[in-house]
Amino acid sequence: MSTPEEEPGARRVLCPYCLDKIRYDEKQLFVRNDENKFVPLGLEKEGTNKLRRDDAVREAFHKCGNSAKMHDHYLPAPYFTNGEPLTVALVGSSRAGKTHLLASMIGEVERGALDVHGLKATPLHTESHRSYLDQRVLKLRAGEMLAHTEQTDFAEFADGLLVGGGGTARPRPVVFFDLSGEDLERTGRVTRFLAAVDAFLFVVDPLRALPLPYLDAVRERTKQRTDDLGDRSFGTVLDRVPRDGRPYVDKAAAVVVGKSDLIRFEPAVARWLTAPESARPTARALREESRDVYAFLRHHGGPAWLKPFSDCARCTLHFASATGGQEDAGGFPQGVRPRRVLSPLLSIFAMCGLLPGADSQEVGL
Incomplete structure (x- = not known):
């Protein structure tokens, strides 16, 4: 550093x-x-x-x-x-909700939600950040359904921030990659950047991962089905990251069960989805949430959906909802109410030494 x-x-x-x-x-x-x-x-x-x-x-x-x-x-x-850059890649299928999750994360950062955690964030590049706010964050907050990320021949990061603890040290650039699920399943030059990514946010789609009967109506409406083989993009990405002879990927990782509003009445989900994010996450709290998410995914989804946890040396697991509710007629007429979208990012920051007061050696173990 x-x-x-x-x-x-x-x-x-x-x-x-x-x-x-x-x-x-x-x-x-x-x-x-x-x-x-x-x-x-x-x-x-x-x-x-x-x-x-x-x-x-x-x-x-x-x-x-x-x-x-x-x-x-x-x-x-x-x-x-500025300080040492931190690159974060969102990983998941095209319908997992990566774009909505990132937009909600940046929206929470924009409204100052990092302040209570001792962090300050400013745009890495003002014009580019303003464009991301206009095209993603503000549209989502206005109740619009965001388009899926398109396939590309060149992976560019979606947005960038300068994040610091307000001390004398220079803030660190934090950039976010949000590629389409189809691109993430490729092994060509477009995904070469994965070899140097510092942290991963693996987004689990409950409609594909959880064969819960009460989700069948949503699956039928959205033309999706469950898959006990997991998300193919998870395996492709994890196989692309060098391990240098070690059995585990030595990168910070967080698994996020997105769209958790769909399963909000499950006791394990309700406990965390309704918990406030104002308290600074401790290693103990992150372990408790990770334990509950692991048990829930293992029981209902199967081991394939836990591949990032099995393959990464340091990983936390989270329940989150980018919108707080289901889309209706191509939008969110009741508005969006993000739930727990900052927790995975704060966990990544803690593991990468960017969260003041957090023990970077304890989080994710």
Whole structure:
């Protein structure tokens, strides 16, 4: 992890796209013009005025050296000028609810829900973050059903934040990848970034995982069916991550039973889905929730749905609902009421040393 005194350019930062390690270089700074094309920033025109230079860099992009011969790609400059980046990938089938879960997470962060946990979050890149809010968060909060993530030939992160504890240390860039389930099941270059991801959020779809009779009507309406073989994207992703000869994946992981509002009357689910998120999660509380989720999934869904827990050295399990209710006629006419969507993210932060007061060595074991 970088020290507070370390200057930009003193270390190499891993590009999450091509896996090159690149050093910050002011000559590689670009901005988007009116035609949305990247053009050189030309930082020299700001002279030696530190305020103007810093402001220009905050909204600039850094071009990657790209030795992998991919098409040109760029990262927000603050990705290089702050603390050690943390990359988080959401994993699950196309109908698991990953996009809604991430939008609800970012929405909770935007309204200041991290403050009570001793964390502050600001956009990694203001314009990109505003676009994500407009296209995802605000639409969901207005009751719109979000479209599934489309397949792509190049995996870009959906949104990025700068997250810190408010002390003297530089905040850390946190970026979120939300790929389609079809892409996650591929093994080509589009999923190469998985080899360098720091943390995973595995999203379980209860409609596929849980053969509970009272879910049959929803399955029939949405044309889904149960599958005791689990989510294929889980296995594909876990097999793609290097283990360096060890039996387990040495990455932070959280398993989230999404759409838990569908099973909210189950005692184990009700206990956690109604619990407030205002209290800072302790290793003990996370173990208790993980125990309940594990037992519930193991009993009703089977071991295949617990593959991330079996394969990852450190993993927590959670119940959460991105919307608080079912969609109706392509939307949420009663509005959305996220439930426990921050808990998986806080668990990831704790395991990665980003949550103040948490013992990063105890969480997820």
